[in-house]
Amino acid sequence: MVRQTSCIMSVPPSASIDSHVPAPWSAPYSCTDSSPMMPGYTGRAWPQDTQPQFWSKFQVWEWLQQTLDMHQIDATSIPFQNFDIDGHQLCSMSFQDFTQAAGSVGPLLFQNLTDLKWSGQYGIEIFGPLDIKTEVDEFQCPIPPFREDFSTWPPTDLVDIKAPFPSSVALTSPTPSSPESKRPQSRPQTAPLKKHNPRGTHLWEFIRDILLNPERNPGLIKWEDRSAGVFRFLKSEAVAQLWGKKKNNSSMTYEKLSRAMRYYYKREILERVDGRRLVYKFGRNAQGWRETDK
DNA sequence: TAGTGTTTTCCTGTTT
């Protein structure tokens, strides 16, 4: 089969992609300009340009996730529910509190937070020059509300460039149910999600993050049944464009996006919702979408 | 370098 990929590369990977759409925790971003990046881990997903005191719960989790990632610590090793707190509460935690909440990882987290508090890292320019205008910017609704949100939600994004990022941590990775390590190459995988997450955020996480941030979701996707995890695309092409922008792929369409979504059926990240167009449902291997997950 | 995981792309056929 002759495949044409040249169009995808119309935007050089090194191009500066603006990061307008923040995500709560799972979308690690990298430097958004073309500045040299370290190989491997370079992106910082937690809100480093905001003082920890002002972090939201999501941002706290994000910081947790990235800190663990940075130190290659399995996220399952600490109870995230112990950090169901905002930045203010986080900053008021003592060393003992951290140890109590995160066990052996506590000191590390405490140290990291202390460093963050005092290192003057806040204010690092996260967002590169917003000089690249893409098709997504033309949408009437998606971008402006996100931009307005910068004051309160600066760090991560739903439309960052594809980042050389380490695997996402278990917080967003389903528990493997039936290990299926052997399968033909170049076939859509059917194994449960593992830590390997070469492209940063997974599509389903991207979708989830839009859903979880109504204020940053200007009518793109909406919950049909929040408790059941059923949601519906309102502006399917706009979502696809956003996803494409995030992946630096201007040729992304809803058709392609939906194909990727369908692959999630086998992995039970999504479940079919028969007879309803543009409607999907999170499956048992999708995590982080429930209200109780927050 | 091979293997793996996660898309991405293209396609054909079906359903709404």
Add this chain to the structure above:
DNA sequence: GAAACAGGAAAACACT
């Protein structure tokens, strides 16, 4: 008829 869905096939790409 158009849009969306379904799923096979294969390639791309980042990571281990």
